[in-house]
Amino acid sequence: MNSEHTSDKHTFLILLIALGTLAGMGATDLILPAIPSLPDVLDGTPSQAQGVLATYVLGAGIGLIIFGELGARFKIIHLLILALVFFSILSLAATFVTSLTQLSAIRFLQGIFASAAAVYAPVMIKSVFANERAVIVIGRISSLEAMAPAIAPIFGAILLNSFGWRSSFYVIAVIGLLLSVTWMLQGALKEKFGIIKPAQEGYASLIKKPDFMRYLLSHAFTLGALLTVVLSAPKIITGSLNGELYDFIVMQILGISLFVIAANMTPVFNRWWGDENSIVIGSVLTAVGCLALLFVAYLQLRSIVLLWLCFMIINLGVGIRGPVGFYKTLVAAGENDSRGSALLILFIMLFTAIGTATVAPFINAGLMPLSVVVVSSSILSVFILLFPVSRPVKENLD
Structure with missing residues (x-):
């Protein structure tokens, strides 16, 4: 009971x-x-x-x-x-x-x-x-x-x-x-939640923490790539791909469905691969989806279906790494978690804004400008993860 x-x-x-x-x-x-x-x-x-x-x-x-x-x-x-x-x-x-x-x-x-x-x-x-x-x-x-x-x-x-x-x-x-x-x-x-946990460190101290910034930047670059695709896709679909807003809605439904499935299977993935490897695998998968989008753009394949497939791969990767990546960022912030949470969300917004603003002047050129931006963002996410953390992070989930 x-x-x-x-x-x-x-x-x-x-x-x-x-x-x-x-x-x-x-x-x-x-x-x-x-x-x-x-x-x-x-x-x-x-x-x-x-x-x-x-x-x-x-x-x-x-x-x-x-x-x-x-x-x-x-x-x-x-x-x-x-x-x-x-x-x-x-x-x-x-x-x-x-x-x-x-x-x-x-x-x-x-x-x-x-x-x-x-x-x-x-x-x-x-x-x-x-x-x-x-x-x-x-x-x-x-x-x-x-x-x-x-x-x-x-x-x-x-x-x-x-x-x-x-x-x-x-x-x-x-x-x-x-x-x-x-x-x-x-x-x-x-x-x-009425307990005050004063943290002597400020935002500057958080930014100086290698573990925290490693998780934060990787997470923000991956989410920034996904959201840049979402914000740029309606214009690209209705413009250079000669589609309709209905095609964007279908893309969203397909992508969100895979994200939801993957995000709710996070414990399974962590048991299979470990939490750190789940973050890496999810980031790599998102980068693969972005690279596939670049390949489609390079071949000038004006296919909405291929865009859907690439978007699904991107969402699958974000779903795998998303929950555990967010949690590990907070853990790395220690008792300074309210500032850590704020910084993480702010960086996601910032990277999304930068990515969307970079694509905007070239939006009528089709998929190529978008794919270059999101490939850069997703690969940076993976590259950052190559730097090891200063302590074994798996202990935080056991």
């Missing part, structure tokens, strides 16, 4: 953590369908409408650093609850704006507070679940996060067509408030 009760509590905790990170993602994915129509209902231009997305991402990037630092100084449960409350208030405030400039300003602030859940989710998982179990939980939450960008815009479109552009913001506000109230009512969890 006690075992079942503990299992139920853990399941509930996983759900709370997952909903927190998904709420932050939903603040972008749910409103995505409304972006093209915003200049028709609010004062502004189409470029300013795109700025609604950009300012949120900018705010989230700044928020990662802020909440990573605060997490080493204050109780993360209090910070998370406050962040969710302000996140919800700002979502509600967004429904009262009259211009896109006002909306972008609110979205910037909202992005800052949305980042708290992203920073503290892996820290909470690491503090509650031991070793292999933590990797399993990270895999499950990563699976939900992977599906969100494909599912949330569908619901966003339904809300837009049925109730107007403000409805998505109402939904986000309600979800954030419900989550904050739920966290407030969880006495045991508040006690668990």
